[in-house]
Amino acid sequence: MLLTVDRLEKSYGDGAQRQRVLDGVSLTLAAGESLAITGESGSGKSTLLHLIGLLDTPDAGDIALNGEAISALDEAGRAARRRDTVGLVFQQFNLVPSLTVAGNLALQARLAGKHDPAWIDTLATRLGLSGFLTRYPEQLSGGQQQRVAVGRALAARPTLLLADEPTGNLDEATSADVLELMLELCRDAGTALVMATHSASAADQLSRRAHLTRGRLS
Amino acid sequence: MTTTALIALLSHWRRKPGQLATLIIGLGLATALWTSVQAINAEARASYDEASATLGGGSVLVLTARDGRIPLSRWALLRRDGWAASPIIEGEYAIDGARFLLRGVEPLSGLGNGTAIPEDQAIGLAFLTAPGVLLAAPETAELLRAAPESARSSLPPVRVSAAVPRGEIITDIAVAARLLERGDTVDRILVDTRERTGRTPLTELVPALERNTGSANGEVAQLTGSFHLNLTAFGFLSFAVGLFIVYAAIGLAFEQRRATLRTLRALGTPVSSIIAALIIEALALALLAGAIGVILGYVVASALLPGVAATLRGLYGASVAGELAIRPQWWLSGFAIAVLGALAATALSIRRAATLPLLAAAQPRAWAMASARRFVQQAIAALVLLAVAALIPHFFSGIIAGFAMLAALLFGAALILPPALALALRLIQRLARGPIAEWFLADTRQQLPGLSLALMALMLALATNIGVGTMVSSFRLTFEGWLDQRLAAELYVTTRDETQSAQVHEWLEPRTEAVLPIWSAESEIAGRSGEVFGVVDHATYRDNWPLLIATDTAWDEVAAGNGILVNEQAWRSLGLALGDPVRLGTQPSMTLVGVYTDYGNPNAQAIIGLDALLTRYDSEVSRLRYGLRLPPGDTPALAQALRAEFDLPANGVIDQAQVKAFSMSVFERTFAVTAALNVLTLSVAAFAMFASLATLASMRLPQLAPVWALGLSRASLARLELIRAGVLALMTWLIALPTGLLLAWVLLAVVNVEAFGWRLPIHLFPLDWLILAVLAILAAFIAALLPARALIKRPPREFLQIFAQER
Numbered sequence A: 001m002l003l004t005v006d007r008l009e010k011s012y013g014d015g016a017q018r019q020r021v022l023d024g025v026s027l028t029l030a031a032g033e034s035l036a037i038t039g040e041s042g043s044g045k046s047t048l049l050h051l052i053g054l055l056d057t058p059d060a061g062d063i064a065l066n067g068e069a070i071s072a073l074d075e076a077g078r079a080a081r082r083r084d085t086v087g088l089v090f091q092q093f094n095l096v097p098s099l100t101v102a103g104n105l106a107l108q109a110r111l112a113g114k115h116d117p118a119w120i121d122t123l124a125t126r127l128g129l130s131g132f133l134t135r136y137p138e139q140l141s142g143g144q145q146q147r148v149a150v151g152r153a154l155a156a157r158p159t160l161l162l163a164d165e166p167t168g169n170l171d172e173a174t175s176a177d178v179l180e181l182m183l184e185l186c187r188d189a190g191t192a193l194v195m196a197t198h199s200a201s202a203a204d205q206l207s208r209r210a211h212l213t214r215g216r217l218s
Numbered sequence B: 001m002t003t004t005a006l007i008a009l010l011s012h013w014r015r016k017p018g019q020l021a022t023l024i025i026g027l028g029l030a031t032a033l034w035t036s037v038q039a040i041n042a043e044a045r046a047s048y049d050e051a052s053a054t055l056g057g058g059s060v061l062v063l064t065a066r067d068g069r070i071p072l073s074r075w076a077l078l079r080r081d082g083w084a085a086s087p088i089i090e091g092e093y094a095i096d097g098a099r100f101l102l103r104g105v106e107p108l109s110g111l112g113n114g115t116a117i118p119e120d121q122a123i124g125l126a127f128l129t130a131p132g133v134l135l136a137a138p139e140t141a142e143l144l145r146a147a148p149e150s151a152r153s154s155l156p157p158v159r160v161s162a163a164v165p166r167g168e169i170i171t172d173i174a175v176a177a178r179l180l181e182r183g184d185t186v187d188r189i190l191v192d193t194r195e196r197t198g199r200t201p202l203t204e205l206v207p208a209l210e211r212n213t214g215s216a217n218g219e220v221a222q223l224t225g226s227f228h229l230n231l232t233a234f235g236f237l238s239f240a241v242g243l244f245i246v247y248a249a250i251g252l253a254f255e256q257r258r259a260t261l262r263t264l265r266a267l268g269t270p271v272s273s274i275i276a277a278l279i280i281e282a283l284a285l286a287l288l289a290g291a292i293g294v295i296l297g298y299v300v301a302s303a304l305l306p307g308v309a310a311t312l313r314g315l316y317g318a319s320v321a322g323e324l325a326i327r328p329q330w331w332l333s334g335f336a337i338a339v340l341g342a343l344a345a346t347a348l349s350i351r352r353a354a355t356l357p358l359l360a361a362a363q364p365r366a367w368a369m370a371s372a373r374r375f376v377q378q379a380i381a382a383l384v385l386l387a388v389a390a391l392i393p394h395f396f397s398g399i400i401a402g403f404a405m406l407a408a409l410l411f412g413a414a415l416i417l418p419p420a421l422a423l424a425l426r427l428i429q430r431l432a433r434g435p436i437a438e439w440f441l442a443d444t445r446q447q448l449p450g451l452s453l454a455l456m457a458l459m460l461a462l463a464t465n466i467g468v469g470t471m472v473s474s475f476r477l478t479f480e481g482w483l484d485q486r487l488a489a490e491l492y493v494t495t496r497d498e499t500q501s502a503q504v505h506e507w508l509e510p511r512t513e514a515v516l517p518i519w520s521a522e523s524e525i526a527g528r529s530g531e532v533f534g535v536v537d538h539a540t541y542r543d544n545w546p547l548l549i550a551t552d553t554a555w556d557e558v559a560a561g562n563g564i565l566v567n568e569q570a571w572r573s574l575g576l577a578l579g580d581p582v583r584l585g586t587q588p589s590m591t592l593v594g595v596y597t598d599y600g601n602p603n604a605q606a607i608i609g610l611d612a613l614l615t616r617y618d619s620e621v622s623r624l625r626y627g628l629r630l631p632p633g634d635t636p637a638l639a640q641a642l643r644a645e646f647d648l649p650a651n652g653v654i655d656q657a658q659v660k661a662f663s664m665s666v667f668e669r670t671f672a673v674t675a676a677l678n679v680l681t682l683s684v685a686a687f688a689m690f691a692s693l694a695t696l697a698s699m700r701l702p703q704l705a706p707v708w709a710l711g712l713s714r715a716s717l718a719r720l721e722l723i724r725a726g727v728l729a730l731m732t733w734l735i736a737l738p739t740g741l742l743l744a745w746v747l748l749a750v751v752n753v754e755a756f757g758w759r760l761p762i763h764l765f766p767l768d769w770l771i772l773a774v775l776a777i778l779a780a781f782i783a784a785l786l787p788a789r790a791l792i793k794r795p796p797r798e799f800l801q802i803f804a805q806e807r
């Protein structure tokens, strides 16, 4: 199993303000599968993705990536897994503003030591970015920026792509466009995908879906 | 990985060359400020060393033998090995019962300007060729001439020099060896290690000889030291200001790239790579900015140095080359501050990078709350430092303690600034009415953490300005006033001997308003060696003499022969009080009726009535000097007539007006140098503020956009930004004022007393403070101007984008 999430718990705040966001979330995902996580705003979708993406640590429960329990990893180990096995696409595109499109596309691959110019070329072409390689993020539209983010996340050939409302900041037509490209690329590369979204139509395009309410998946 | 991270970090500068320039200029200016002060300081120090080398100190090593005598062959050995060595014979020489200190020097190998050979005596052939000459003060010369023919026959002719201390005779080493019957031995060998060194270390070449560094004493060293101390204080302050600026610059560079760093971390860059990248970047920036700063500092220092050189030459006779030598110690220290400052500042960035939350804080208020806790911590640290500063003088004394106190005071005041501003803003916020005022104050508070380092630098610059300005002005005012008092007579005359003295006295009587004898005798004053002067009862003294404390009837009692005045140094070191008995030598005591200031004199001194002096000391009294009162317009003519009528010694007639005018010009120059450094410090601080504001402006759109959307135009937002800068500068000035005054007080009343035994009174210049407040606000306005303009020019589209992006 590529990903196993086991009775995950996560709370924020202290004392009276303490709020249990995840209250025993479990799921599994096989290689190449795609899973949509739906739920209202504030239901904890991002929190779950951050935990799976090793950006944050759970209060209880465990996550196993490729059979390796991440609770056993230290800070450097988590950074290494983020770099090598996971790709991240955020709602706000999180590009490095001072790097060109080409620089951003290659960034994670370079960090992971898996820089493959041919693959990045392919990605750029398929994402329709070939004509914009020397531009800076601020000179791109939202949809273009998100396509750069998708390319960057896939450039190091991760086994798992995590996308947190990747189309949340985009208009409908652009959303559909970006979503389609992302799914296509994942399918072709055999990359598993977990995507958080509040749009039912977007969720329908993935192979599985789960709904997050009151801290649990259903 | 590190390379990739570094490239990503550095790419920021390519996109924002303005910010890079700001950072480098800020770092460079801080380095320049430090370097220029260092350069001036090092140059001054080098010249003091030369001056004190002339007096047998500084870079000069004094070699002595344990049994007291050094064979002359040792000297020859040292010379042959390449050392700049010069022998000295010194001994007591008695003629007809009178004792003198006879010093034999070797003029050709003499160090620097010669070994204590007064400058007004060219080393003529007479000094070298048989029978040689004896150089002596007029008083000494007279005693020598008064000796019976039989005792004098073995002596070379005497030449009068007002520059030789009384009781001393200087002559060629061969003459001294003969008179003191030393044969082939000398007492000391001076080695100037700076001039050149020999091939063999001294420890091997002359292992039997002891090596000491002779310490200079006397007035030159004292006043020189005082000025040098001021420069050191300035260097120290500029260092502090520079450090804050470097710190602010690097800290801002971090803030600007917070998002990039977060992204890098999220993509899996290990913390260690990020740390390595930050350190490499800081070093590169420090070296680049350091080089610019050192060059700039050199330019500034060479522009200022002629003034300093003149000051030193004038004040102390210490000669400073008008040109700046590039000394490794100050350009190294320039790079050192840039690198150390950058690394210290990077340490903070590194800590922040390591603990940077990978996920952006959900609530912006979290940041504000965290900084509230930091304000409390800062305030506590500041109070501890200030308490330490207040306690130091109770438990420690000495100059190091003085400087430690300065450091604690300055850093304490700097640290208390942000929390104090936050508190003040909160108090004002309670009183504020109206949505704009409330938003403005809340927003100002939120900006405080980002601005606080620049504000600290501004505070330190202002405090330095006030402190050093007060110190120099007090110095100048005190000395001017003091010279006016001490040099109340229009002309000062020194005669060769008592016969001439009597003739001059008689000749002067009808030609002046008053002839005031400056007669004195060497004597112990309450057990300390010093000099006692006798004065006649004259309005000149009553009206002018610089008394620190005195009884109402002081001058009457002095005139009556009962009262005694002592100088501040003796008073402080002996712990005397008015009314205390003061013993003179072995004679009965007199009552202390007053204390007078006597700057630049390391020894004890006292004043009693002239008659009392003559009865007590009689034949020991030197009666060669006079002060003359006459209409100021008549002085040139009288001085000329005096010189024509009598064969007076070199510098025998001194015009008081000339001395004063000269001293004034010296202080003017000191003042100019200080003012220039002050302006420089202030502009550097203003630049730091500009850099901070410019950087903050680019990160502040999310705060401004909502208010803009609610109907505040970009122009009024920009106006508010200007007002904010001015208000913050004014508040900073309010804290800088007491800090600066305390600084001046510590320098004048603590450090100076520890160093020299006299205390300078503080003079206050409120007008200067107001001007400084205006300057500070102006500087803040100028600093805020460009960012405010950029805000007006900012396209509304960018404001709208803020709403498009959920943060």
Ligand SMILES: Nc1ncnc2c1ncn2[C@@H]1O[C@H](COP(=O)(O)OP(=O)(O)O)[C@@H](O)[C@H]1O
Pocket: A012, A013, A021, A039, A040, A041, A042, A043, A044, A045, A046, A047, A048, B361, B362
């Ligand atoms: N860093 C944080 N500190 C405190 N509360 C948080 C933090 N992050 C998220 N939350 C809270 O957790 C809940 C879930 O948030 P999130 O996972 O972002 O939901 P979603 O992505 O489904 O909209 C929300 O109520 C949010 O306020």
Ligand SMILES: [Mg+2]
Pocket: A045, A046, A047, A164, A165
């Ligand atoms: Mg979310």
